[in-house]
Amino acid sequence: xxxxxxxxxxxxxxxxxxxxxxxxxxxxxxxxxxxxxxxxxxxxxxxxxxxxxxxxxxxxxxxxxxxxxxxxxxxxxxxxxxxxxxxxxxxxxxxxxxxxxxxxxxxxxxxxxxxxxxxxxxxxxxxxxxxxxxx
Numbered sequence: 329x330x331x332x333x334x335x336x337x338x339x340x341x342x343x344x345x346x347x348x349x350x351x352x353x354x355x356x357x358x359x360x361x362x363x364x365x366x367x368x369x370x371x372x373x374x375x376x377x378x379x380x381x382x383x384x385x386x387x388x389x390x391x392x393x394x395x396x397x398x399x400x401x402x403x404x405x406x407x408x409x410x411x412x413x414x415x416x417x418x419x420x421x422x423x424x425x426x427x428x429x430x431x432x433x434x435x436x437x438x439x440x441x442x443x444x445x446x447x448x449x450x451x452x453x454x455x456x457x458x459x460x461x462x463x
Contacts, residue, residue, distance in 0.1 A: 331402065331445070334359055335438045338402035341367035341382065342409055348372060354405035354415060356382035358390055361397035366390040370405075383421040387428065398429050404438035414439050422452040 334357045342355025347370055354370040368385030380388075383403060390398070405415030414437035417425070425433060431449035448455075 329359055329363065329365070331400070331434075331436050331443060334365065334400060334402040335404065335436055335443050337365055337367055338382075338404045338436075338438055339411070341369050341386075342404055343369075345369040345382070345409065346371045349374065349376075351407050352405055353409040354382040354403065356386045356401055356403045358383075358386040358401045359399045360390060360395045361399055362395075364390075364393075364395065366393075366395070381418060381421050383417050384424050387424055391428070396428060398433060400434035400436060401425070402436040402438060402443065411438060411440055414444055416446075416451065422448070423456070426452055426455045426457060 337357035338355045341357060342353050345353035347353050349372050356368045358366045366386045366389045368382045370382045372379045403415060403417055404411050406412050416437055425448055429448055433448040435446045436443045
């Protein structure tokens with residue numbers, strides 16, 4: 329799948345966000361190695377801690393379905409669902425990505441003019457990895 333199509337699916341997912349507290353709507357589209365795409369949106373909660381990010385929503389849906397091999401993810405967001413710049417994944421989402429993905433996993437950060445590409449290694453250098461840091 330072309331990155332542009334994955335970005336379009338992330339924008340589509342952003343419309344499903346539940347963000348009554350921050351007003352920031354986020355969408356994600358996760359591409360699996362078999363070509364399956366899982367979309368996710370952020371789902372806020374008044375207590376904030378139970379809030380779930382779009383990226384984790386997509387990953388958790390995919391993992392529930394038995395997926396474990398991921399190629400890339402597109403992420404977009406903005407106040408009231410209006411994209412004004414890149415919206416990079418938070419630290420928790422980056423660590424969830426690390427649980428399932430290698431350094432070369434691609435992250436497309438949607439912008440008003442297209443997208444920027446990062447690898448997971450760029451967004452999460454020297455990260456904690458299962459097996460690598462376990463005794």
